[in-house]
Amino acid sequence: MPTLTKLYSMVEVACHNAPDDCWVVVDGKVYDVTKYLDDHPGGADVLLEVTGKDAKEEFDDAGHSKSAKELMQDYFIGELDPTPDIPEMEVFRKEQDGNFTSKLVANAVQYWSIPAAVVGISVVIAVLYVRQK
Ligand code: HEM
Incomplete structure (x- = not known):
């Protein structure tokens, strides 16, 4: 059965950038690692450095094991919205x-x-x- 995946914009992800609300993006997937900060073998600091951002490079550099990648699924909350941001329309009014x-x-x-x-x-x-x- 198909499951509904929640989509998040990078703007929204960027709002979750604190120790008590920490999201990271790896490979277009969004993870809420708030509850994992204290358990992360690489330490909380590395996660907090990339919180609210795309951490693919840092994640890959750390050379995570297969079991680490499986564990990630527990913190998966959705995917990055691939739709490009549409700039807000400007309303032009003739000068009165x-x-x-x-x-x-x-x-x-x-x-x-x-x-x-x-x-x-x-x-x-x-x-x-x-x-x-
Ligand atoms: C949900 C996300 C993540 C999970 C579940 C996770 C899990 C783990 C696990 C289980 C390890 C132990 C080594 C291994 O088994 O590979 C580890 C180590 C590490 N992780 Fe993560 N990690 C996550 C995200 C990240 C991110 C985003 C970064 C980088 C910003 C990062 C940086 C590191 C580093 C530097 C180590 C230590 C590597 C070492 O000591 O050799 N992790 N992580």
Whole structure:
């Protein structure tokens, strides 16, 4: 039967970095070694040095035995989430200048200048036409 494996981000793992809350990552697997600190034959210090971090290199350097690797399973709590962190979306808002009058003027210029020019030119042409008669 398939089992559900909990996924942890590296950000979350990094929060468990104390002697009373000590997680380590080895080969993409997350271990809570808090209760093993005092029993670890390599000492608590080496584990505390890599707590909240990926300790694959240090773990391999120590040349752990097969039985040590089997023992690790007792402390396994989940796997590292392979999904890359998605940067938070930034919301861009057009600057609000808050000045009502200047906005009104800007809108008037934008939307009324052409019709007003057309009307003005038409009036001038009409006046000239009437005077000629
Ligand atoms: C759940 C995780 C771990 C378990 C269960 C574990 C278990 C053990 C065991 C049983 C030994 C005795 C030697 C052997 O049988 O290989 C040992 C030694 C050692 N471990 Fe770990 N270990 C763990 C994680 C780590 C990590 C992350 C590091 C490095 C940061 C580390 C560093 C060492 C060192 C330096 C020794 C001493 C090696 C020696 O004296 O030759 N261990 N460990």
